[in-house]
Amino acid sequence: MAIIEMNNLWKEYGDQVVLERLDAEVQEGEFVTLVGASGCGKTTFLKMLLGTESPSRGELLLDGAPIPDQPDETRGIVFQRYSVLPHLSALENVMLADELHRHKLSGRAFGGKRKALKDAAMAMLESVGLTQAAGKFPHELSGGMQQRLAIAQALMKRPRILLLDEPFGALDPGIRRDMHHLVLDLWRQQGLTIFMVTHDLAEGFYLGTRLWVFDKTRLDPQAPGAYGARITYDLPVGDCDKGTLTAIQAQADATARTMA
């Protein structure tokens, strides 16, 4: 069974149609990268997967059942910036992710449980290369280190699905490359299913096993909100020639000009 399935999925805000008629299935372990013009609804789509936005029409299914309408431990998310809490150390940020979840169930961890939680958080920090930074606060970390910390925080609850919203958009190219290796390692080691929004088509092709292009197939320049975006390309990565890449870029640029 698909881990994620959407059937005729729509998202509207008032009379603005953001997404329309989305149909797709994603299997566990896929790495889906999402590209498309600014404002085409990529973040909105991730928010529906997270559970902070709900579909207006149609179905969005997790393991065959409607996706929970609140975030839970099955799905973790990392934003471009500000995913971590500034007044907590790196270690405390990672521990907090688990504590918030535990709080709902049985309250704060003490004694041996707290020690186990601390050990698990340290192991998570190690897996993202931040052992030395455990006692530091976010403002003492570089942009790349902050994003490593955000990833550690998102993975602490052992989600099956990781949602990444332009997580490397603000990073220098060299740091981005390091982050690419990190994400690919974590994806393989933990058997994650990943949905990642990027503005960089090359990054989408390098990282993903599958690339989705969000674009508007119907456009009314007088009423940019009248129609929503659809998935106009659904490509297995490695199966795309240069002409297709150029066509995707040209189409996204044309949509961006019309929507500007």
Ligand SMILES: Nc1ncnc2c1ncn2[C@@H]1O[C@H](COP(=O)(O)OP(=O)(O)OP(=O)(O)O)[C@@H](O)[C@H]1O
């Ligand atoms: N809570 C909301 N209420 C009303 N409109 C919203 C809301 N959230 C998003 N929108 C609108 O939905 C559209 C899609 O926004 P979204 O952020 O999903 O696009 P995006 O493709 O992620 O853009 P970008 O690439 O610039 O991040 C935008 O027109 C935005 O203004």
